[in-house]
Amino acid sequence: MTSNRILPMSRAISEAIAQEMRTDPSVFVMGEDIGAYGGIFGATSGLLDEFGDGRVRDTPISETGFIGAGVGAAMSGMRPIVELMFVDFFGVCMDSIYNLAAKNTYFSGGNYKVPMVIMTATGGGYSDAGQHSQTLHGTFAHLPGMKVVAPSNAYDAKGLMATAIRDDSPVMFMFHKGLQGLAWMASPDGAATVVPEDTYAIPFGQAKVVREGKDATIVTLSMMVHHALDAAEALAKEGIEAEVIDLRTIVPLDRDTILKSVAKTGRLIVVDEDYKSFGLTGEIIATVAEHDPTCLKSAPRRLAVPDVPIPYSRVMEQFVLPNAKTIADSVRASVKGA
Amino acid sequence: MTSNRILPMSRAISEAIAQEMRTDPSVFVMGEDIGAYGGIFGATSGLLDEFGDGRVRDTPISETGFIGAGVGAAMSGMRPIVELMFVDFFGVCMDSIYNLAAKNTYFSGGNYKVPMVIMTATGGGYSDAGQHSQTLHGTFAHLPGMKVVAPSNAYDAKGLMATAIRDDSPVMFMFHKGLQGLAWMASPDGAATVVPEDTYAIPFGQAKVVREGKDATIVTLSMMVHHALDAAEALAKEGIEAEVIDLRTIVPLDRDTILKSVAKTGRLIVVDEDYKSFGLTGEIIATVAEHDPTCLKSAPRRLAVPDVPIPYSRVMEQFVLPNAKTIADSVRASVKGA
Amino acid sequence: MPSKSQVLWMYEVMEKARYYEDTMAAVYMEGKSPKFDIGAGTVPGEMHLAAGQEPCAAGVCVHLRPDDAVTATHRPHHVAIAKGVDLKKMTAEIFGKAEGLAGGRGGHMHLLDPAANFSCSGIIAQGTSPAVGAALATKMKGTDAVAVAYLGDGAANQGGFHEALNLAALWKLPVIFVIEDNGWGISVSKEKSTSVPDNSVRAAGYGIPGVHIAENDTLKLFDAAKEAVARARRGEGPTLIEVETYRYYGHFQGDPETYRPKGEVAALKAKDPIKRLRDAAIADGTMTEAEADAALARAKAEVDEAFAFARAATEPAPEDALTAVFA
Amino acid sequence: MPSKSQVLWMYEVMEKARYYEDTMAAVYMEGKSPKFDIGAGTVPGEMHLAAGQEPCAAGVCVHLRPDDAVTATHRPHHVAIAKGVDLKKMTAEIFGKAEGLAGGRGGHMHLLDPAANFSCSGIIAQGTSPAVGAALATKMKGTDAVAVAYLGDGAANQGGFHEALNLAALWKLPVIFVIEDNGWGISVSKEKSTSVPDNSVRAAGYGIPGVHIAENDTLKLFDAAKEAVARARRGEGPTLIEVETYRYYGHFQGDPETYRPKGEVAALKAKDPIKRLRDAAIADGTMTEAEADAALARAKAEVDEAFAFARAATEPAPEDALTAVFA
Numbered sequence A, B: 001m002t003s004n005r006i007l008p009m010s011r012a013i014s015e016a017i018a019q020e021m022r023t024d025p026s027v028f029v030m031g032e033d034i035g036a037y038g039g040i041f042g043a044t045s046g047l048l049d050e051f052g053d054g055r056v057r058d059t060p061i062s063e064t065g066f067i068g069a070g071v072g073a074a075m076s077g078m079r080p081i082v083e084l085m086f087v088d089f090f091g092v093c094m095d096s097i098y099n100l101a102a103k104n105t106y107f108s109g110g111n112y113k114v115p116m117v118i119m120t121a122t123g124g125g126y127s128d129a130g131q132h133s134q135t136l137h138g139t140f141a142h143l144p145g146m147k148v149v150a151p152s153n154a155y156d157a158k159g160l161m162a163t164a165i166r167d168d169s170p171v172m173f174m175f176h177k178g179l180q181g182l183a184w185m186a187s188p189d190g191a192a193t194v195v196p197e198d199t200y201a202i203p204f205g206q207a208k209v210v211r212e213g214k215d216a217t218i219v220t221l222s223m224m225v226h227h228a229l230d231a232a233e234a235l236a237k238e239g240i241e242a243e244v245i246d247l248r249t250i251v252p253l254d255r256d257t258i259l260k261s262v263a264k265t266g267r268l269i270v271v272d273e274d275y276k277s278f279g280l281t282g283e284i285i286a287t288v289a290e291h292d293p294t295c296l297k298s299a300p301r302r303l304a305v306p307d308v309p310i311p312y313s314r315v316m317e318q319f320v321l322p323n324a325k326t327i328a329d330s331v332r333a334s335v336k337g338a
Numbered sequence C, D: 001m002p003s004k005s006q007v008l009w010m011y012e013v014m015e016k017a018r019y020y021e022d023t024m025a026a027v028y029m030e031g032k033s034p035k036f037d038i039g040a041g042t043v044p045g046e047m048h049l050a051a052g053q054e055p056c057a058a059g060v061c062v063h064l065r066p067d068d069a070v071t072a073t074h075r076p077h078h079v080a081i082a083k084g085v086d087l088k089k090m091t092a093e094i095f096g097k098a099e100g101l102a103g104g105r106g107g108h109m110h111l112l113d114p115a116a117n118f119s120c121s122g123i124i125a126q127g128t129s130p131a132v133g134a135a136l137a138t139k140m141k142g143t144d145a146v147a148v149a150y151l152g153d154g155a156a157n158q159g160g161f162h163e164a165l166n167l168a169a170l171w172k173l174p175v176i177f178v179i180e181d182n183g184w185g186i187s188v189s190k191e192k193s194t195s196v197p198d199n200s201v202r203a204a205g206y207g208i209p210g211v212h213i214a215e216n217d218t219l220k221l222f223d224a225a226k227e228a229v230a231r232a233r234r235g236e237g238p239t240l241i242e243v244e245t246y247r248y249y250g251h252f253q254g255d256p257e258t259y260r261p262k263g264e265v266a267a268l269k270a271k272d273p274i275k276r277l278r279d280a281a282i283a284d285g286t287m288t289e290a291e292a293d294a295a296l297a298r299a300k301a302e303v304d305e306a307f308a309f310a311r312a313a314t315e316p317a318p319e320d321a322l323t324a325v326f327a
């Protein structure tokens, strides 16, 4: 079946969930406002109508409780998808995630599976301030036992969600609010894509070179892919060809694709919407340096939130977030020396 | 007053707390078993007897509640020290830590101070398994608004605790159980040190070169300092002089001391008892690479827990933890190429 | 029974809070049409308005002193107003301006004002344990100041709330927990989230008084809060007060409210608590029509002034984002 | 009232659990003298023993089927034994051996056995919500299996427990929450941690039955658990059962117990629940002396065999630490 149907990312996600729910009765969804509301960021829209409130369960505001319940259900043969409305709320339920969901397989020597997706909204840019705008990529990637996914567009989101639901281990599925294509929040053009109607699965651990280039490698993910592509376009006009890598999954991390690209370009710029220190950007740079620091023609660079809480005021928030201009500046400096 | 009194780290910590409590009536302590028991790892021993149960408060097992209460007290003019018994338990109370304690100063534009110490035990090596053996250095360092301290010995612990209590911002004070010098847990020789009886404060953000060397730089902290020193000693017999840097505080991070040392030695080995990826080891390597990858004569290396939960069984646990031998091997490989 | 000045105070505060929310609702839409974009306009980001919930603010805060601490929720304006937060700085903060309480770093869900002993938060039930800590501080200092923690009905199912209740009860701390029960946690009704009809019964699990105030009744709440505050000041420990209140707007501005039964809001508005207080006070002679009108006019003027101040205030410097992380 | 076979079963399980703990207490000290070092010896790490708490395990698990799920605490052996966890594999796990339940990855606080539908955890109250999830799974699958969550008295002040109670009650899930009230959370007495004398009253906050079992009474618990399990199987929702139980050993082995009133343990031992059950059952003719002795002998033999198995089992390969992180 061919189709040129363009879907926003939120619909791609809910479609993936619906398709898995149709074929596998053990798949169900729990979370706050995921029923009639369809998820605050639309990731579960339409599911209640099709599957009813037995399999699409609005929960109390009890994240420890319902995520922990997800683990118990997963260990009892179900495949729950639970939504943590904003990733920023992880603090009230991290024990259920990192100490329970992520460790029970290990604690059972592999005898228990915990096939569970924890789906959560990330990211800022719309003045939702310091408790509703974080991405926390590094926080989740640092702790063992969870896979961590962060798609940049609808096509990837659908295929990665299918993989997440079928995976027998816990998966953090981190979707950026600003990519969901909601009627009430701005979204970059590239986030909504052609999405095949059939189910398909995108394997974890395969980064995607979303633009080829020979002069510098930009490694990034989620919302920042779009800013990186805009930067690359601007740079191309100046004769600088930047390669852009969309990680797609953080755990597992596709180190090979990064190393291959940097071996070619000799320059590395890492862009992340998470806090700068002790997180994703450092890991990528360290990966390259550990492999071979001599492959770098200039010092690697990184752009990320400069270790401050996300400020509310628009001018301040925009200042702390990487954007096409700051990315282009950084690539330029890397290529020309600065 | 001079004295050659040797104290275990646990006593150095409780002495620092007692001295601050004597001079500042707003300082008090809360936590589980910190009263009559003196803290499971001895960090509050003797305090109940001297200060009574008004200022040394055993709490229910309600970490969100009593750490949140610490924040409220701190914003009301008190200087609470709260103990989170094991850092592994952060999952039940991270909201009170990273989203409340760490952000309220920012959210008030600096008008509210949150002078609070969150003291917590870290580390493994004694078969306490996956929910009682983590260090989580990177987890706390990644999130803005908290200072993060991890002493390696009694002298530093006392001075850093004094600084922590006097600081007007939240401080995570992470002491390694195996350094406390408890009667019931093995401790390396260097952890107990001469500790002056007078109060003294060690500024945050100043790493300490605990051994000088010209051939390679080992950057490490907490328990791993002792293994690194043992490794350096062994290497010295082979003619390899390793410089060992004890970070002492992770936030703020003394990048200058690291860069200066690597500029001299040209080789970098980072050793951490935390999980390897997306954390402290990557940050240190990235710091050097960002500064100047050409200062490295060989690829930087890191040793840390290989992204698995801490296993219980002794042989498996010892396998995942860095030790003097694996550190020495790594330095040797870095110096000789391997 | 409140005194005349207390009635007048409550009435004025409630009108001020109401007019504040209605004004904010309009200002919030500036720059968001024809296409609603949450990040656009004069006031970007989420916006949770409390019109209809004014009794919860006025009926409790009327008993408070400046040295009493209050922690409010993600829906904080009415309580901030009742607790005496500087209205200009608060509005400037919501406009993201340099003159705001936090110089624009915090925004609508993060209004923190040491001068008024007020804070709030965007995390459900997060304020309950800091209130316990504030009460612990006053107890340790030996004053009779109290602390009030506000939370929603949805928040009553968050574990941290129970930890705070137990701690406050165990240590007999001067805390008043006020549940603003508007029947909804976003789109999930209380019935679908809460295993008991009234959260006030949960007080028994901590051995403290639990009071249920029906029908958003300002005067009944006044009495209950008076006793709770007095009890707290006497050192007899915490009280849980649950107020059946009304949410006129959606959960946040822009909420499609498709989950909401038709006619619910109209039915609630027919029982408007401000009008009820005004009518009753005029009927029983506590307040004259003229006094009420004057209070209303003062309230509106103050709000208008605050919005004018916020509008005229200056944008923060972008780099200011990097300061005030540490004290 | 239990049948003869139920009494015999409970008695044997309790003796097995007791002998297991006493054996473990001795084995745990191997290699830890003259100087006690928690990381040394045959069995390193923390060790929480449940001698005295056997009624909680036997009186509840006697009503359970293999397809019923149980989550236990950091003090899990007695419950694991009652739920039918493979004793050899469990002991090998505690010895850190390759033949252990998790090949030595988990240890004493992490005994997970899908065959017995059993898991436990080192985090206080962590098991309560997975039990809710297990119950939800059985409800969704349409079976009448139930789930039992064990927790301590100290754990009853952890917020997650309340979230689990509300969720279970709200969704009428077949969960039985069993509080093993041994009066202590490490060194902190229940009185110093809990704002009410009995945690069973907290059930009212969720609209579910709350039962208090005094004096570690196996038979009273048998009755209460029977009703709770039947109620759950009938689809009528959760029950909270609080059992006043006894902790004979310290919180963990090596606990100096300086906080503990002198004579407390001796007084508790004088009321030993296993002896009480044995004496009562022999007195009323449910069990003969010979039957009891035979059960005790079987129990001891099984435990001895498990320890022998564990001792003879093989050390894991160090690199096995790297496997089984993901399914």
Ligand SMILES: Cc1ncc(C[n+]2csc(CCOP(=O)(O)OP(=O)(O)O)c2C)c(N)n1
Pocket (backbone or CB within 6 Å): A032, A061, A063, A085, A089, A092, C073, C074, C075, C122, C123, C124, C151, C152, C153, C154, C155, C156, C180, C182, C184, C185, C186, C251
């Ligand atoms: C821990 C946490 N979970 C979820 C949310 C998202 N959220 C914001 S407001 C809200 C509903 C709150 O309901 P209630 O407590 O009744 O307050 P109301 O909005 O009705 O005033 C939710 C779920 C949050 N902010 N924090």
Ligand SMILES: Cc1ncc(C[n+]2csc(CCOP(=O)(O)OP(=O)(O)O)c2C)c(N)n1
Pocket (backbone or CB within 6 Å): B032, B061, B063, B085, B089, B092, D073, D074, D075, D122, D123, D124, D151, D152, D153, D154, D155, D156, D180, D182, D184, D185, D186, D251
């Ligand atoms: C969240 C958390 N906080 C603290 C601890 C440390 N801890 C282990 S056991 C224990 C006491 C538990 O008391 P209780 O629930 O009564 O169980 P008991 O030990 O008496 O069986 C504590 C505080 C923990 N494991 N997890």
Ligand SMILES: [Mg+2]
Pocket (backbone or CB within 6 Å): C152, C153, C154, C180, C181, C182, C183, C184, C185, C186
């Ligand atoms: Mg509500």
Ligand SMILES: [Mg+2]
Pocket (backbone or CB within 6 Å): D152, D153, D154, D180, D181, D182, D183, D184, D185, D186
């Ligand atoms: Mg107990």
